[in-house]
Amino acid sequence: MVYERIRNLREDADLTQQQVADKLFINRRTYSSYENGIRGIPSEVLGNIADIFNTSVDYLMSRTDTKKPYPKSFKNRMNREN
Numbered sequence: 001m002v003y004e005r006i007r008n009l010r011e012d013a014d015l016t017q018q019q020v021a022d023k024l025f026i027n028r029r030t031y032s033s034y035e036n037g038i039r040g041i042p043s044e045v046l047g048n049i050a051d052i053f054n055t056s057v058d059y060l061m062s063r064t065d066t067k068k069p070y071p072k073s074f075k076n077r078m079n080r081e082n
Helices: 004-012 017-024 028-035 043-052 072-081
Strands: none
Touching (some): 017 028, 017 043
């Protein structure tokens, strides 16, 4: 799966792949392989990318066209259930 929205969000934020990789504490090549669909993105990393760009994982995966992240109360409730 190619994550076009991740690239678009990164470019809209005027960030380089290196800058995003640094925020994720990963190598730039690893991040590039995620962005280009060469490697699958682990769910924890996908969640961190969503947090960096203040959106939802569903938006990154093109499951919704709503950029706005879910309300924090929803996130907190889900964390308590797990």
